[in-house]
Amino acid sequence: MAESPFKADIERVEKEYSEKMTPGAIVYLPGSSVINKTGSWRVFMPEFHKDKCVRCYLCYVYCPEPAIYLDEENYPVFDYDYCKGCGVCANECPTKAIVMVREKK
Amino acid sequence: MPIKKVMKANEAAAWAAKLAKPKVIAAFPITPSTLVPEKISEFIADGELDAEFIKVESEHSAISACVGASAAGVRTFTATASQGLALMHEILFIAAGMRLPIVIAVGNRSLSAPINIWNDWQDSISERDTGWIQFYAENNQEALDLIIAAYKAAEDERVLLPAMVGFDAFILTHTVEPVEIPDQEVVDEFLGEYVPKHAYVDPKRPITQGSLGFPAHYMETRYKVWEAMENAREVIKEVFDKFEKTFGRRYHIIEEYKTDDAEIVLVTMGSLAGTVKEFVDKKREEGVKIGAAKITVYRPFPIEEIRALAKKTKVLALLEKDISFSVGGAVFADTSRALINEKEKPIILDFILGLGGRDVTFQNLEEVVDIAKKALEEGVKEEVYWIGLRKEIL
Amino acid sequence: MAVRKPPITTREYWAPGHAACAGCGCAIALKLATKAFSEAMEEKYGDPNAFAIAQATGCMEVVSAVFPYTAWKVPWVHVAFENAAAAASGIDAAWKKLGYKGKILAIGGDGGTADIGIQALSGMLERWHNVVYLMYDNEAYMNTGIQRSSSTPYGAWTTTSPPGKYSIGEDKPKKWVALIAAAHQIPYAATASIGNPFDFVKKMKKAAKVDGPAFVQVHCTCPTGWKSPLEKSVEIARLAIETGIWPLFEIENGDFHNIKIQSPGGGAKVKREGGKVVAIEFKKPVEEYLKLQGRFKHLFKQPEAIQVMKEQIKAMWKVLGVDVILP
Ligand SMILES: Cc1ncc(C[n+]2csc(CCOP(=O)(O)OP(=O)(O)O)c2C)c(N)n1
Ligand code: SF4
Ligand code: SF4
Ligand code: SF4
Ligand SMILES: [Mg+2]
Numbered sequence A: 001m002a003e004s005p006f007k008a009d010i011e012r013v014e015k016e017y018s019e020k021m022t023p024g025a026i027v028y029l030p031g032s033s034v035i036n037k038t039g040s041w042r043v044f045m046p047e048f049h050k051d052k053c054v055r056c057y058l059c060y061v062y063c064p065e066p067a068i069y070l071d072e073e074n075y076p077v078f079d080y081d082y083c084k085g086c087g088v089c090a091n092e093c094p095t096k097a098i099v100m101v102r103e104k105k
Numbered sequence B: 001m002p003i004k005k006v007m008k009a010n011e012a013a014a015w016a017a018k019l020a021k022p023k024v025i026a027a028f029p030i031t032p033s034t035l036v037p038e039k040i041s042e043f044i045a046d047g048e049l050d051a052e053f054i055k056v057e058s059e060h061s062a063i064s065a066c067v068g069a070s071a072a073g074v075r076t077f078t079a080t081a082s083q084g085l086a087l088m089h090e091i092l093f094i095a096a097g098m099r100l101p102i103v104i105a106v107g108n109r110s111l112s113a114p115i116n117i118w119n120d121w122q123d124s125i126s127e128r129d130t131g132w133i134q135f136y137a138e139n140n141q142e143a144l145d146l147i148i149a150a151y152k153a154a155e156d157e158r159v160l161l162p163a164m165v166g167f168d169a170f171i172l173t174h175t176v177e178p179v180e181i182p183d184q185e186v187v188d189e190f191l192g193e194y195v196p197k198h199a200y201v202d203p204k205r206p207i208t209q210g211s212l213g214f215p216a217h218y219m220e221t222r223y224k225v226w227e228a229m230e231n232a233r234e235v236i237k238e239v240f241d242k243f244e245k246t247f248g249r250r251y252h253i254i255e256e257y258k259t260d261d262a263e264i265v266l267v268t269m270g271s272l273a274g275t276v277k278e279f280v281d282k283k284r285e286e287g288v289k290i291g292a293a294k295i296t297v298y299r300p301f302p303i304e305e306i307r308a309l310a311k312k313t314k315v316l317a318l319l320e321k322d323i324s325f326s327v328g329g330a331v332f333a334d335t336s337r338a339l340i341n342e343k344e345k346p347i348i349l350d351f352i353l354g355l356g357g358r359d360v361t362f363q364n365l366e367e368v369v370d371i372a373k374k375a376l377e378e379g380v381k382e383e384v385y386w387i388g389l390r391k392e393i394l
Numbered sequence C: 001m002a003v004r005k006p007p008i009t010t011r012e013y014w015a016p017g018h019a020a021c022a023g024c025g026c027a028i029a030l031k032l033a034t035k036a037f038s039e040a041m042e043e044k045y046g047d048p049n050a051f052a053i054a055q056a057t058g059c060m061e062v063v064s065a066v067f068p069y070t071a072w073k074v075p076w077v078h079v080a081f082e083n084a085a086a087a088a089s090g091i092d093a094a095w096k097k098l099g100y101k102g103k104i105l106a107i108g109g110d111g112g113t114a115d116i117g118i119q120a121l122s123g124m125l126e127r128w129h130n131v132v133y134l135m136y137d138n139e140a141y142m143n144t145g146i147q148r149s150s151s152t153p154y155g156a157w158t159t160t161s162p163p164g165k166y167s168i169g170e171d172k173p174k175k176w177v178a179l180i181a182a183a184h185q186i187p188y189a190a191t192a193s194i195g196n197p198f199d200f201v202k203k204m205k206k207a208a209k210v211d212g213p214a215f216v217q218v219h220c221t222c223p224t225g226w227k228s229p230l231e232k233s234v235e236i237a238r239l240a241i242e243t244g245i246w247p248l249f250e251i252e253n254g255d256f257h258n259i260k261i262q263s264p265g266g267g268a269k270v271k272r273e274g275g276k277v278v279a280i281e282f283k284k285p286v287e288e289y290l291k292l293q294g295r296f297k298h299l300f301k302q303p304e305a306i307q308v309m310k311e312q313i314k315a316m317w318k319v320l321g322v323d324v325i326l327p
Helices: A007-016 A059-061 A090-093 B009-020 B034-045 B059-071 B083-096 B140-154 B184-191 B215-247 B272-285 B303-311 B332-338 B363-379 C023-047 C084-098 C108-115 C118-126 C177-182 C197-209 C230-242 C286-290 C294-301 C303-319
Strands: A044-048 A068-070 A077-078 A098-100 B005-009 B025-026 B052-054 B076-080 B103-108 B134-138 B163-168 B177-181 B254-257 B263-268 B290-295 B297-299 B316-322 B347-352 B384-386 C051-055 C076-078 C104-107 C131-137 C186-193 C216-218 C249-251 C271-272 C276-283 C322-325
Touching: A044 A077, A044 B163, A044 C104, A059 A090, A090 A098, A090 B384, A090 C230, B005 B009, B009 B034, B009 B103, B009 B140, B009 B163, B009 B184, B025 C286, B034 B052, B052 B384, B052 C084, B052 C177, B052 C276, B059 B083, B059 C118, B076 B083, B076 C230, B083 B103, B083 B215, B083 C286, B103 B140, B103 B254, B134 B140, B134 B215, B134 C104, B140 B163, B140 B184, B140 B215, B163 C276, B184 B215, B254 B272, B254 B303, B263 B363, B263 C023, B272 B290, B272 B363, B303 B332, B316 B332, B316 B363, B316 C177, B332 C051, B347 C303, B363 C286, C023 C051, C023 C104, C023 C131, C023 C197, C023 C230, C084 C104, C084 C118, C084 C131, C104 C108, C108 C177, C118 C177, C131 C177, C131 C197, C177 C216, C177 C249, C177 C294, C186 C197, C186 C230, C197 C216, C216 C230, C230 C286, C286 C294, C286 C303, C303 C322
Parallel strands: B025 B052, B025 B076, B076 B103, B103 B163, B134 B163, B263 B290, B263 B316, B316 B347, B347 B384, C051 C076, C051 C104, C104 C131, C131 C216, C186 C216, C276 C322
Antiparallel strands: A044 A098, A068 A077, B005 B177, B134 B297, B254 B290, C186 C249, C271 C276
């Protein structure tokens, strides 16, 4: 399984996260928003059917979070830590390889 | 060797900027400070100053561009006055909150309406709560010196706050006086290069400046500005000490004049201090126990210095070219704060004068002294007086 | 099966965990804009990271940089609502002095650009800063709760243009800032849309690579403010192009006689003369775009308002030198 392109950010923010005031409230940890697991917002989740995927990359291009990255074979990987379940990817997928299903809680 | 040149305060400010070598300057013309960007343009055109001069379309953009450049980690400079400073108002808070040591030269001028291009201090006084350090110059030499000192204090890591240096419209901005211009190498040595550790726009070190502060963090950022302003008290003293050692001229947070046995002290700022000192000399000859004090550093407000001064005298007569409606002058409010819990304190009287370029005459000052004496003898009847009002046309 | 390369760099400058609403079209725009910039900087300077952002107050600012977090992985500065272009000017000047190679990306919403920031924008363009200004156009002040801007389209509901007995909703046609920007005769001005992401990326790259200022106005769905289904954010933006609501064009050096018009797709018939688009016959009715959005719902009870809208669309295309037929 490929790694999230934000893996390093996630590790770093877990280690270095601090609320300590900086001069001017400057944020010195780039990409530290990854500490917010926005996956909890989800009501519907994208279910991926690899067999139907033609690797057109549209879901990857569109995901606003982004919560889709690519594996070694350039198939989309859905990062449920961050996916907000908007359904844009499923709506745009030309082969219906992504199906929105109700979140199992 | 430093050279002496006869020049206006505006030119002195431009010279100070040239000596401080800001990398980015952004300015917009406004009377009475227009000559500052003009002179800077000449310096750049003649190759005497190597800076990017952004000829912005407004003062709002002037200060915004300075914020951008300062956030990117370079020394910046701008000059303005009056409506221009008021237009910057919103961004002044931001510059302080983002901890960017920008320096502004302010040609102190009244605020509209009615539109009026002449001197008072309402423009910069109205910015007293923005988190900027404020200096007021008495003469053209001070305008130059205080701008250099302002950079030194503002960029100190214990401070990192922006600073403005005010000098009176026309009385200084347009009046020539001899000014000693320090050597470039000496100023270079004094200021050093500005290489901030906290703020930069560098792709190799991506940081986020200007973040949103929720209630969980906002108050602490404001407290940090408070703390920095408190630190500035000490830092400015150090800067003034070093300034004296380096350039031979001594500055004081509050400069006292013949105060030791004075029953009445006239407290003021800016060029009016010159007039007041002359007046004190005259009254001393007449045997009146009177002194003067000039506030050079208005923010941070010199609380300790005011207390020390208060101990020496019976009446503090504040002469102010600004007004906070329904209260009196801003210095009056600040002085009251400084003395409120002192066991023994002098009478504090506030005199609003010289607004919008109205001359302040010896006759006006006589009136002030008469009121002060009367208060001393008969008790305080009123606290705030408008001096030099043309009552006949009211 | 041979797999194509990803159509865009996999480098990321916009991290997840930001607080944009689910399905936010503006978030899509910012993600793609930074990737496009990165590609352009790599191609131009050999350094994919050679850029920085100055951003105006607005939705995309408040959702991305909340102390002590940031979604940004590129140097980023926010100052205020109306001055992204001025702040960018300052950074540009500082970079010149510091000898940095690269380009500044200024970002503002439609309010921060078309309204309160238009003066700073004009000044920045006129002074020829090395800045690309990206206006993400979600057609209202979303951050303050959906008030109209001068970029809000005719007929739209917002909280300050509510339809009612004496109101059809927003009663002014949309102001096209891209045309105003182009009138500064800057090297490059364009409109784009998240409904055509590859065109948007191409344009951002062009903008990033020119020497001097450039301006891109990108149409971005705001499902919250447009009252539209989350999953349809891209579809709606695409429909805006296909129905003639949103023209895609490029103007180089202020040459209004040679505006480049991109094909809208959606079956529209494009007529060219001497390589120039002179007429378009759209096949998809505007109503298809409108009906997906709650902000236009009331218009379906007032078909004459939709007629007015269509006339405005034609007039706007006329400015671009194109005669259009709308179904
Ligand atoms: C000087 C000033 N006036 C008003 C505001 C309040 N305000 C903040 S963001 C905003 C609207 C932003 O609209 P837009 O630029 O379209 O961005 P969006 O939120 O839609 O993404 C307003 C009115 C402000 N921050 N500053
Ligand atoms: S549902 Fe939305 S957030 Fe989740 S992966 Fe798809 S596009 Fe991204
Ligand atoms: S949009 Fe569909 S087909 Fe295309 S890459 Fe994503 S899942 Fe595969
Ligand atoms: S209100 Fe609209 S623009 Fe703002 S974050 Fe939500 S969807 Fe995006
Ligand atoms: Mg908007």
